[in-house]
Amino acid sequence: MTTTGGTPSPPTVSGPPDWTPTPALGRAVVLTLVLLVAAVVTGRADLAVLAAPFGLGTAVALRYRPRRPPQPALATRQAHVVEGNALGIDIGIGNDDESAYDLVVIRREVTAWLADHDAGRPLAVTVGGERRAKVTVRGEVARWGRHTFAPVQVQAVSGDGLLVSRSTTSPALALKVFPRTDPFDADDAMPNAAGLVGAHRSRRYGDGGELAGIRRFAPGDRLRRIDWRASLRTRELHVAQTLSDRDAELVLVLDVLHEAGGSSAGVSRQRSTGGAMNAGVDGTASVIDTTVRAAAGIAQHYVGRGDRVRFLEYGGRNRALRAGTGRRHYLMALEWLLGVQSGEGPHDPTEGIFRRHVLPTAALLIVLTPFLDRRSVAAVARLARSGRSVVAVDTLPSYARPAAGRPGPWSDAAFRMWRLERQNTLAQLLEHGVPTVTWAGAGSLDQVLRDVSRIAAAPR
Numbered sequence: 001m002t003t004t005g006g007t008p009s010p011p012t013v014s015g016p017p018d019w020t021p022t023p024a025l026g027r028a029v030v031l032t033l034v035l036l037v038a039a040v041v042t043g044r045a046d047l048a049v050l051a052a053p054f055g056l057g058t059a060v061a062l063r064y065r066p067r068r069p070p071q072p073a074l075a076t077r078q079a080h081v082v083e084g085n086a087l088g089i090d091i092g093i094g095n096d097d098e099s100a101y102d103l104v105v106i107r108r109e110v111t112a113w114l115a116d117h118d119a120g121r122p123l124a125v126t127v128g129g130e131r132r133a134k135v136t137v138r139g140e141v142a143r144w145g146r147h148t149f150a151p152v153q154v155q156a157v158s159g160d161g162l163l164v165s166r167s168t169t170s171p172a173l174a175l176k177v178f179p180r181t182d183p184f185d186a187d188d189a190m191p192n193a194a195g196l197v198g199a200h201r202s203r204r205y206g207d208g209g210e211l212a213g214i215r216r217f218a219p220g221d222r223l224r225r226i227d228w229r230a231s232l233r234t235r236e237l238h239v240a241q242t243l244s245d246r247d248a249e250l251v252l253v254l255d256v257l258h259e260a261g262g263s264s265a266g267v268s269r270q271r272s273t274g275g276a277m278n279a280g281v282d283g284t285a286s287v288i289d290t291t292v293r294a295a296a297g298i299a300q301h302y303v304g305r306g307d308r309v310r311f312l313e314y315g316g317r318n319r320a321l322r323a324g325t326g327r328r329h330y331l332m333a334l335e336w337l338l339g340v341q342s343g344e345g346p347h348d349p350t351e352g353i354f355r356r357h358v359l360p361t362a363a364l365l366i367v368l369t370p371f372l373d374r375r376s377v378a379a380v381a382r383l384a385r386s387g388r389s390v391v392a393v394d395t396l397p398s399y400a401r402p403a404a405g406r407p408g409p410w411s412d413a414a415f416r417m418w419r420l421e422r423q424n425t426l427a428q429l430l431e432h433g434v435p436t437v438t439w440a441g442a443g444s445l446d447q448v449l450r451d452v453s454r455i456a457a458a459p460r
Contacts, residue, residue: 316345
């Protein structure tokens, strides 16, 4: 069993690590004294016999009581967790004394990102002497991100219920929840394939599997390329010409200047958790949710095809992830996506990100943006005017509306006018050669990528 949050620190104890008497201990002592005093006053030996079990039982229970409180710890067996999947968190209770704990009560806070049906309810377990007990909390991870499972508080009851320990708190458990990759596939995926080898059909002639035509034999042509049917018909040697298979580079630009919409868990899950869940993978998605999940799905598709994928964050921090390929780079991309945050910085993001990072001319740029800022629109238009192939993915939810501070009679009309103005902006971008498509999972970019490839292949 491994702990994903690193080596756990020693648990903190709220108060002195000793034991306090329970009301049961007070009642046992008072009852024993009353019976003994009554036996002395009345001279009845049977009352002393009745007091003996209470006194001896209390003395034996206190003699063999534990000396130290329980030691809780949090751990998980799952090194990687994806939102929407099941997660098990083990709550370990250690007992270093020879005496057993009669009962250990575990109290924990309600975790918003974990759909647990027993959230908020205390758990109980018995722990023997020099033993370690384990209680597993199971639930479904509702949302991606870097989360923290809140520390749990434990109290032990010992001495046949006569003593209770001080409350002991475990260290918190840090978890990384990767976004669920929306299924994505694209057949004609790269308009400009410029590498040496790869899986995409390029516009350059060379060794490949795509037939480009038949031409006359020239010095240097391989004999296995001779087309004997055309050669016999024309009585001259002809060879089959193919298009070379090349790899390409994809640049994903994530516009996180503004957040819009809300991330909810859906009605069914909210009811099962008592309405405590406020974010989930099966409910509505905000701009950041759609951006991160779409970027993860697109990157998984292109990395699996052997292409180089680069990430740029267009926002307050202007982070970047270098181009790479392979499974290792994909895992690095998922780690990078966990740090995506919305917000603006003190400087213009365009001046900071596109000047520091030189983008290849032959790269395909996919910009994930809600088009809520004029700077984002200007940046997309500038990339298109530079001669690059740019595709814009609209990440604004259809239900998103501006926060109404003072709703008035013109609020709906103003919102409709804003929507019309936004559609006009998207139409102007299309005139500049930037098609815009709304992200809808698999098949979202098929048609627009075919159009971009056809434009790139057209003679200039």
